[in-house]
Amino acid sequence: MESTLVILKPSTIQRALVGQVIDRFQKKGLIIAGIKMMRLSEALLREHYAHLVDRPFFPLLVESMSITPVIVMSIKGRDAVEVVRAMTGATNGRKALPGTIRGDFSMSGQENIIHASDSLESAEIETRRFFKPDELFDYTPSLMRSMYAPDEI
Numbered sequence: 001m002e003s004t005l006v007i008l009k010p011s012t013i014q015r016a017l018v019g020q021v022i023d024r025f026q027k028k029g030l031i032i033a034g035i036k037m038m039r040l041s042e043a044l045l046r047e048h049y050a051h052l053v054d055r056p057f058f059p060l061l062v063e064s065m066s067i068t069p070v071i072v073m074s075i076k077g078r079d080a081v082e083v084v085r086a087m088t089g090a091t092n093g094r095k096a097l098p099g100t101i102r103g104d105f106s107m108s109g110q111e112n113i114i115h116a117s118d119s120l121e122s123a124e125i126e127t128r129r130f131f132k133p134d135e136l137f138d139y140t141p142s143l144m145r146s147m148y149a150p151d152e153i
Contacts, residue, residue, distance in 0.1 A: 001031075001076050001077060001153075002077070002079065002080045002120060002123070003074050003075065003123060003136075004074070004081045004117045004120075004123040004127075005072065005073070005075075005115075005116070005117045005122075005126040005127045005130060006072070006073045006074075006075055006084060006114060006115065006116050006117075007070050007071070007072050007073075007114065007130075008021055008022075008070060008073070008114060009070055009111070009112070010064060010065060010066075010067040010068040010069075010070060011064075011106070011108075011111040011112070011113055012071070012105075012113050012114065013069065014068060015105070018071060021101055021113070021114065022073075024087060025073075025084070025087070028083065028087065029147035029148065030075045030077040030080060030084070031075065031076040031077060031139075031141060032073055032074070032075060032076075033074040033075065033076045033136050033137055033138065034072075034074035034127075034131050034136040035072070035073045035074075036071070036072055036135065037069045037070070037071050037072075038069055038070060038130075039066070039069045042062055042066070045061070045062050045065055046062075047129065048126070048129060057110070061110065064111065072130045072131070074127050074131055078148060080123075081116075081117055081118075081123050084116045084117075085116050086100075087100060088100060088101050088102060088114055089101055089102035089103045090102060090103075091109060092108070093106025093107050093108050093109070093112045094106075094108075096112075101113055
């Protein structure tokens with residue numbers, strides 16, 4: 001099983017969509033290995049979005065991501081990075097397909113509800129950025145056999 005990082009952005013918090021978004025991941029059969037609410041500092045945002053720091057919209061991104069706390073989650077499952085990215089949809093909510101999280105809940109490129117790691121390597125780095133090892137849990141849900149075939153677990 002692989003893990004990926006998800007951030008429920010301030011737009012999710014402000015619009016009271018947290019439960020609906022988490023529900024989608026759980027109904028899909030993904031496992032929440034860690035979850036917490038936190039406020040993101042500018043320093044942490046600069047580290048996390050280092051590839052965007054020189055872009056003209058970066059100050060707006062920092063402002064947007066600092067309005068409220070966020071919820072960060074480590075989500076586990078078979079092909080978790082790919083599955084979560086598919087569920088998330090295109091970065092710009094106007095271009096995201098209906099049925100995806102952004103397609104159903106977002107009309108913006110920036111206020112787009114959710115961040116999801118884009119690769120297994122990014123997921124590992126990002127998870128270490130937001131979680132200490134003792135904040136992540138390895139457990140097997142009792143319904144695992146209903147979510148995966150025996151050779152997929």
